[in-house]
Amino acid sequence: MSAEAPQSPPSPKPSAQRYAPATARVSSHGTSMNNKSFGSPVSSLAVFCAGVSNSSINGFCGAAAGVASGIVTCPLDVIKTRLQAQGSFRPRNHARPSRAIYNGLIGTARVIWLEDGVRGMYRGLGPMLLGYLPTWAVYMSVYDASKDYFYANIENKWLCRISASITAGACSTLATNPIWVIKTRLMSQVSLRASEEHRPPWHYKSTVDAFRKMYRTEGLRAFYSGLSPALLGLTHVAIQFPLYEFFKMKFTGLEMGQTSSQDEDIHWFGILGATFLSKICATSATYPHEVLRTRLQTQQRSLPPQSPEEISFRGGHGGYGHQTRPPGTASSDGMINTPRYRGVIRTCRTILQEEGWRAFYNGMGTNMVRAVPAAMTTMLTYETLKQACFRLKTDGEHILERQRSGLDP
Numbered sequence: 001m002s003a004e005a006p007q008s009p010p011s012p013k014p015s016a017q018r019y020a021p022a023t024a025r026v027s028s029h030g031t032s033m034n035n036k037s038f039g040s041p042v043s044s045l046a047v048f049c050a051g052v053s054n055s056s057i058n059g060f061c062g063a064a065a066g067v068a069s070g071i072v073t074c075p076l077d078v079i080k081t082r083l084q085a086q087g088s089f090r091p092r093n094h095a096r097p098s099r100a101i102y103n104g105l106i107g108t109a110r111v112i113w114l115e116d117g118v119r120g121m122y123r124g125l126g127p128m129l130l131g132y133l134p135t136w137a138v139y140m141s142v143y144d145a146s147k148d149y150f151y152a153n154i155e156n157k158w159l160c161r162i163s164a165s166i167t168a169g170a171c172s173t174l175a176t177n178p179i180w181v182i183k184t185r186l187m188s189q190v191s192l193r194a195s196e197e198h199r200p201p202w203h204y205k206s207t208v209d210a211f212r213k214m215y216r217t218e219g220l221r222a223f224y225s226g227l228s229p230a231l232l233g234l235t236h237v238a239i240q241f242p243l244y245e246f247f248k249m250k251f252t253g254l255e256m257g258q259t260s261s262q263d264e265d266i267h268w269f270g271i272l273g274a275t276f277l278s279k280i281c282a283t284s285a286t287y288p289h290e291v292l293r294t295r296l297q298t299q300q301r302s303l304p305p306q307s308p309e310e311i312s313f314r315g316g317h318g319g320y321g322h323q324t325r326p327p328g329t330a331s332s333d334g335m336i337n338t339p340r341y342r343g344v345i346r347t348c349r350t351i352l353q354e355e356g357w358r359a360f361y362n363g364m365g366t367n368m369v370r371a372v373p374a375a376m377t378t379m380l381t382y383e384t385l386k387q388a389c390f391r392l393k394t395d396g397e398h399i400l401e402r403q404r405s406g407l408d409p
Helices: 022-034 041-050 054-085 104-121 125-153 157-188 207-218 220-224 227-232 234-252 268-286 288-297 343-355 357-361 364-404
Strands: none
Touching: 041 364, 054 104, 054 125, 054 157, 054 288, 054 364, 104 364, 125 157, 125 207, 125 364, 157 207, 157 220, 157 227, 157 234, 157 288, 207 220, 227 234, 227 288, 227 343, 234 268, 268 288, 268 364, 288 343, 288 357, 343 357
């Protein structure tokens, strides 16, 4: 790929210089601070921010941005998860489902609303918010730090940004995969009124209840179900964030999270346009891995009964949804209790044989409707908060400098 246009600012700069320098802001923002008491809440917050590291600010802004996007787009995420998981709970002796209970965005929303109401539209919101906090906090912190590192060692900007995206994505995925497994399980859970072939073999009352039951019945490995396609999904961020930085540079002349001492305005349209284009490209190129991840995460790992042959019989497991089939397998009498989906390659082969290639794009339209606004909310919140935090950090450093100079009234 070719490098950016010549007018782009030289890089890399040290992380402290990539944000608003204190001397550059004294004239525009420091004056307003001088008119306020040094003991005012704003001044106290500015002094506090002055002692916070750049990585901590990145983590806070990333976590806040993820929570904002999660609240806005949770209903669409529920719809997308139902569409992706559809077909994974039917008995094995059914070559194809008799009918699709979820059809498109509006049809799926209608079914969820009629069966579960508002509560069903926000099912899984708790673990989603719990997951977004560390996910975006880790991602933004690692991305910014690793980008500085790669900028100092690699000349090609595209390669630097791709490497930083993969590094940050791997760290956040390994740290938060258990939370996303619980979130996906809760979102794919349907009403008691749903037909049995569309009903998952579990019933969780809450996030804590899901964690307890999964650990007791399936073991620790269940929390890392779908880790392989999740890591495969690093291709998504490897496309999205370098493209975002490229488009933002074209539209605003600034890199991700970068501020300008000459222009304190937030480039709303530039950020939104860069996010829209980068997210569309990344989602279109890498969507099938999300279906694979959802299928693996919603598949229950049952512990086989105590027998030399490790054979499970129908009715051998008690509890909700287990009266006629072992958890996650819906096997007939005498069938070894092996999961339907095992590994990325086998899962691809199984879905292709049972449902055809179109199943790899189940819910893609809904995902676009969900993912693009979520990405816009995330990036706009992140960029806005980061600019505000570094502005406060600059003002706090100016206040501390005045105090050290004996100018504190």
